[in-house]
Amino acid sequence: MDLKIKNLVLKVKNEENPILEVENLYLKSGENLVVTGESGAGKTTFLNLISLLEFPTSGEIYWGNVKTSTLNQTQKDRFRNLNFGIVMQNFHLIQNLSAIENIMLLNLFSTNKPVKKELAMHLLNEVGITNPNLKLKLYSRGQMQRIAIVRALSCAPKVLILDEPTASLDKFNSNLITNLLTNFTNKTNATMIVASHDETIKNSFKNILDIKKNESINWQSNTLQTKEEK
Secondary structure, eight states: OOEEEEEEEEOOTTOSSOSEEEEEEEEOTTOEEEEEOOTTSSHHHHHHHHTTSSOOSEEEEEETTEEGGGSOHHHHHHHHHHHEEEEOSSOOOOTTSBHHHHHHGGGGTOSSSOOOHHHHHHHHHHTTOOOTTSBGGGSOHHHHHHHHHHHHHHTOOSEEEEESTTTTOOHHHHHHHHHHHHHHHHHHOOEEEEEOOOHHHHHHOSEEEEOOTTOOEEEEOHHHHHHHHO
16 A cells, blocks of 8 residues: 655644645555654654644645545544554553453454454464463563554554664564564555664664654655656
């Protein structure tokens, strides 16, 4: 699913400059994008906007042919549920449930794409969660991050949106997660957008958007830039 943003502005009360401004952005369906920038530049805000968790002051966000400003809140929630796999810095996992129970809980919210327990167990094992029946509170933050990523992949999303997905991981597990994510998108043709400072991730992505504070964004996929140059 491709992403197109036109003339987007996000302002807050009593602030002269916009929090984020996107004049033009286009990411082709099936491509990966890493979003970089200094702290406070607007990386997480950008992810929240394209996830339909925040709403711009003006401008348009299109996912595929869907003009998201025309959706009401219920429709936005349903669209997100059907199409996105999201991992933010707060993982939104339930402490009193096990790893596998946290993932299978998705089936209570979506009947269109039921999560298969066998796939979830396989992915958990692949990221080093070898005892998925432990209560979540017994895991480290790094393990919780991997569980949250598996949950996002288990619903077979068309779009993956991740905020610092390797922030709590050591180098070994950072490489493991980076490979898992890129292999998943290569196999499924899912679009993936990741905010990260991790050099492993940055070196694995061909598209990089560097957000600078108080500067408008004007960006498109490298593949489109190459075609125009020709």
